[in-house]
Amino acid sequence: MKELKLLLAFKNKAKLNAGYLLSLAISIVLGLLVGAAIMAMGGHNPIAGYKAMLSGALSSKTAVGNTIAKTATLCLTGLATAIASQAGTFNVGGEGQLYFGAMASALLGAKLMGVSPIIGVPLCLLAAIAAGAFWAYIPAVLKVKMNVNEVITTIMLNSVAIYFCAFLSNGPLKTGERGIASGTAKINTDLAFPKVIRLSNLTTSIFLSAAIALFVWYLMKRTTTGYELKLTGQNPRFAKYAGLNGGRLMILGMLLSGAICGLVGMFEVFGLHKRFTDSVSNEFYYDGMLVAMIMRYEPTGIILMSFFFGILKIGGTGMEMIGIPDEIILIVQSVIIFFMAAEQGIAENLIARRLRKRAAAKSIGKEASER
Amino acid sequence: MENKPIVEFSHTSLQFPDVLANDDVSLAIYPGEVFALVGENGAGKSTLMNILYGMKQPTSGEVFVKGKKVVKQSPAGAIAMGIGMVHQHFKLVPSFTVAQNIAMCCEPKTKLGLYDFKSAEQTVRKMSQEFGLEIDPSAKVNTLSVGLQQRVEILKTLHRGADVLILDEPTAVLTPQETDELFAVIRGIVREKGMTVIIITHKLNEVMAISDRVGVMRRGKLVGVTETEKVNERILASMMVGREMLFDELDRHETSGETAIEVENLQVLSDRMLPAVNGVSLTVRGGEILGIAAVEGNGQSELIEAIAGRRPSRGGSIRIKGKDTAGMGPGQVRSLGLSHIPEDRNATGVSGVATVEENLIIGKHRQREFAAAGIHQKKSAIRTYAEKLFERFDIRGAGVTTQAKSLSGGNMQKVVVAREFSLGADVLLIAQPTRGVDIGAIEFIHKSILEKRNAGCAILLVSADLDELFRLSDRMVTMFEGKITGHFEAGEIEKSEIGYYMTGGVEEGEDA
Numbered sequence A: 001m002k003e004l005k006l007l008l009a010f011k012n013k014a015k016l017n018a019g020y021l022l023s024l025a026i027s028i029v030l031g032l033l034v035g036a037a038i039m040a041m042g043g044h045n046p047i048a049g050y051k052a053m054l055s056g057a058l059s060s061k062t063a064v065g066n067t068i069a070k071t072a073t074l075c076l077t078g079l080a081t082a083i084a085s086q087a088g089t090f091n092v093g094g095e096g097q098l099y100f101g102a103m104a105s106a107l108l109g110a111k112l113m114g115v116s117p118i119i120g121v122p123l124c125l126l127a128a129i130a131a132g133a134f135w136a137y138i139p140a141v142l143k144v145k146m147n148v149n150e151v152i153t154t155i156m157l158n159s160v161a162i163y164f165c166a167f168l169s170n171g172p173l174k175t176g177e178r179g180i181a182s183g184t185a186k187i188n189t190d191l192a193f194p195k196v197i198r199l200s201n202l203t204t205s206i207f208l209s210a211a212i213a214l215f216v217w218y219l220m221k222r223t224t225t226g227y228e229l230k231l232t233g234q235n236p237r238f239a240k241y242a243g244l245n246g247g248r249l250m251i252l253g254m255l256l257s258g259a260i261c262g263l264v265g266m267f268e269v270f271g272l273h274k275r276f277t278d279s280v281s282n283e284f285y286y287d288g289m290l291v292a293m294i295m296r297y298e299p300t301g302i303i304l305m306s307f308f309f310g311i312l313k314i315g316g317t318g319m320e321m322i323g324i325p326d327e328i329i330l331i332v333q334s335v336i337i338f339f340m341a342a343e344q345g346i347a348e349n350l351i352a353r354r355l356r357k358r359a360a361a362k363s364i365g366k367e368a369s370e371r
Numbered sequence B: 001m002e003n004k005p006i007v008e009f010s011h012t013s014l015q016f017p018d019v020l021a022n023d024d025v026s027l028a029i030y031p032g033e034v035f036a037l038v039g040e041n042g043a044g045k046s047t048l049m050n051i052l053y054g055m056k057q058p059t060s061g062e063v064f065v066k067g068k069k070v071v072k073q074s075p076a077g078a079i080a081m082g083i084g085m086v087h088q089h090f091k092l093v094p095s096f097t098v099a100q101n102i103a104m105c106c107e108p109k110t111k112l113g114l115y116d117f118k119s120a121e122q123t124v125r126k127m128s129q130e131f132g133l134e135i136d137p138s139a140k141v142n143t144l145s146v147g148l149q150q151r152v153e154i155l156k157t158l159h160r161g162a163d164v165l166i167l168d169e170p171t172a173v174l175t176p177q178e179t180d181e182l183f184a185v186i187r188g189i190v191r192e193k194g195m196t197v198i199i200i201t202h203k204l205n206e207v208m209a210i211s212d213r214v215g216v217m218r219r220g221k222l223v224g225v226t227e228t229e230k231v232n233e234r235i236l237a238s239m240m241v242g243r244e245m246l247f248d249e250l251d252r253h254e255t256s257g258e259t260a261i262e263v264e265n266l267q268v269l270s271d272r273m274l275p276a277v278n279g280v281s282l283t284v285r286g287g288e289i290l291g292i293a294a295v296e297g298n299g300q301s302e303l304i305e306a307i308a309g310r311r312p313s314r315g316g317s318i319r320i321k322g323k324d325t326a327g328m329g330p331g332q333v334r335s336l337g338l339s340h341i342p343e344d345r346n347a348t349g350v351s352g353v354a355t356v357e358e359n360l361i362i363g364k365h366r367q368r369e370f371a372a373a374g375i376h377q378k379k380s381a382i383r384t385y386a387e388k389l390f391e392r393f394d395i396r397g398a399g400v401t402t403q404a405k406s407l408s409g410g411n412m413q414k415v416v417v418a419r420e421f422s423l424g425a426d427v428l429l430i431a432q433p434t435r436g437v438d439i440g441a442i443e444f445i446h447k448s449i450l451e452k453r454n455a456g457c458a459i460l461l462v463s464a465d466l467d468e469l470f471r472l473s474d475r476m477v478t479m480f481e482g483k484i485t486g487h488f489e490a491g492e493i494e495k496s497e498i499g500y501y502m503t504g505g506v507e508e509g510e511d512a
Helices: A002-011 A016-041 A044-060 A060-088 A094-111 A117-146 A150-168 A205-221 A225-233 A236-240 A246-273 A284-294 A297-323 A327-370 B045-051 B074-080 B098-102 B115-132 B148-160 B174-192 B206-208 B233-241 B302-305 B332-335 B345-349 B358-362 B379-392 B407-420 B439-454 B466-472 B495-502
Strands: B009-014 B022-028 B033-041 B060-065 B068-070 B084-085 B162-167 B198-199 B213-218 B221-227 B259-269 B275-285 B288-293 B313-320 B338-341 B427-431 B458-465 B475-479 B483-489
Touching: A002 B475, A016 A327, A016 B206, A044 A060, A044 A094, A044 A236, A044 A297, A044 B033, A044 B338, A060 A094, A060 A205, A060 A225, A060 A284, A060 A297, A094 A117, A094 A236, A094 A246, A094 A284, A094 B213, A117 A150, A117 A246, A117 B288, A150 B332, A205 A225, A205 A246, A205 A297, A205 B206, A225 A236, A225 A246, A225 B288, A236 B098, A246 A297, A297 A327, A297 B009, A327 B148, B009 B045, B022 B045, B033 B045, B033 B206, B033 B233, B033 B483, B045 B060, B045 B162, B068 B345, B074 B084, B098 B115, B098 B148, B174 B206, B198 B206, B206 B233, B213 B313, B221 B275, B233 B495, B259 B302, B259 B358, B259 B458, B275 B288, B275 B302, B275 B313, B275 B458, B275 B483, B288 B439, B288 B466, B288 B495, B302 B313, B302 B458, B332 B338, B338 B439, B345 B407, B358 B379, B358 B407, B379 B407, B407 B439, B427 B439, B439 B458, B439 B466, B475 B495, B483 B495
Parallel strands: B033 B198, B033 B213, B084 B162, B162 B198, B288 B458, B288 B475, B338 B427, B427 B458
Antiparallel strands: B009 B022, B009 B060, B060 B068, B213 B221, B259 B275, B259 B313, B475 B483
């Protein structure tokens, strides 16, 4: 399971500092080098390959639009992971929350025929928030009240949500329209987010995404609530002693996380598909979770790193155009993650070795002086 | 006991990065005796035994076992030399049977090379009869009581041929009945098998009950070795904690206030769900310090945690300034005007990864002064406030924006004191305020506590340091096994006498 592998890789919780950023830079360079080596082995010119990647992601208006849309999705899902983890809970269930948000908003959107966007869009936003938050509330309450590990429950609830939604969209709630293999009824298109750049995936939901990202950043970094969430996550014992209600804060973190995921689902439906389909997400949440973990749940870092991963993901199509398989991108990505996961171990090893050397030198000096 | 020592330490020292855990210890232990090693927490008793068991290497000095000098000992080497150790936390496989645990590492094999369970069980059955340690060899360890698990540990060391048995705080996890049974077992194996037993403890009544000789450790040094029958608990207690007064007289005004803390017949369970506080009643008025003198693990920590709302009480009542706190959490209790310095600053008193200023502002962080509308943090106001406290409480470190864990223990404690003393509370629960703190900081913290007292705060103080208690308290109570055993006004009792009540002696006549 992808999510379990990720968990094993990133069980540590180090801080984002200069040393860490250096490791990150080295990992990215190594990742790109490994990608280059593989391209060269396949008889491709690596420089041309990476050029194609960049132009695939940034050279045309459509490409830029797609990259920005991808960045927004990564960024929101990443921030959703971060806000739950700030309170010390690990939300692995964003994918399911995303599906629920998408399904709830799609169903409501299809019901609101003839309703003006000024009323309809906020209603659908609320539906997505409620559905996503609800699906995060279950594991949160189980954790706080009965001490059930949220990693296990959120992973399980992912499957429940994904298959339940698939059942609905292929079964009882399947649209009656001809030529549609699966999916719910089409939403009121007046409520849909129009494209900002034609032919790209960039819709007006980007403005909402930006607002959400800003809000989450502000909440995490500048408010008393963010401060309380952080202290709870860092040391629950201390937080409790100091009088914070750790349980309530953990639930709040999860609710916010689930709400954001629900909104991501809605943006997919109201921006692109106009109905719920099984393909509403392609493991979008895990990509964001990865970005968040690599950036140590630091909101500013997540926003920046999302852009880099957005370029990688969209740039793959550019490489395809000159005949380089876009799986190279997956390799680059994996190598970066591999090194970042090993980062702590490698760094600790280097530090320990230096300390041992210093201690040895000291004891030799001491012995000499004693004689 | 004219024969040669079976274990001998000769000028053994062990230097840890910041403390000298063992300081020039010379000690001989003879075959066939029960030797008790006593001392406060951190006095170096366990460290000394870990050296003997090969878990730690001395930085200087020598260790001899059965006349042979031990070099670069490992636990495996120690076991081979006949030394067995039962740790405070058992090292058993819970899902294995008793026999499987005992036979581990030297499993009997059948002719086919498979594990011979029957033979293992037989061996264990034979041993348990031989040593008088009754146990069912086929029972799974996770179904056994703690006392029986300890028995498995002892059998395990015997099975490996140990003739020197080290028991690290063996009674800490036991009920009184189990303790009696353990002592019977120890007497049996010493008398019948000529074993040597070294028992680490800080319960003086147990020392008197079980040991032939006793060694007292204090701050890494062995301060005395004597035959147990020549001393009593009072003498041992004063040897354990005795140290000179180093400080000036503190400024003390006469004050009297209303009753602020009222505890009545309180019952509290420990983490192991055993009764830790067993019917404690006490009151503290404004303007006085009530000190609780108790040896670690006698319910004083649980008492403080229950009053602070951090631990549920199972019976009795707690009233803070007249309000019953039943069902309240720490936040609600604090809102009644209570501050709390916890005994464990690293795990509870601060968040090590948070910055110093984040640690200083908590409790006040939602006040208007530091948060617009209670939401938007005013970073500069927080910074100014934290810097003010940093200076006033003489915290030494790189500044308020560094992580709290980068501070030394004493300065970390000053962060806790600074925060808790600046919340405007007038009921203070203070536990181990100066543990591991250097002398200068101790003096400062003592003065701060006295200032609070003189300003009319009601203070409940728990400390393992008798000097501190005698210096600060207006009144004192002693606690032993969850009960109050004595009640004294300042000046009414000597330091050397109080140990008697801390170790189970009961005041004659009136009750506390």
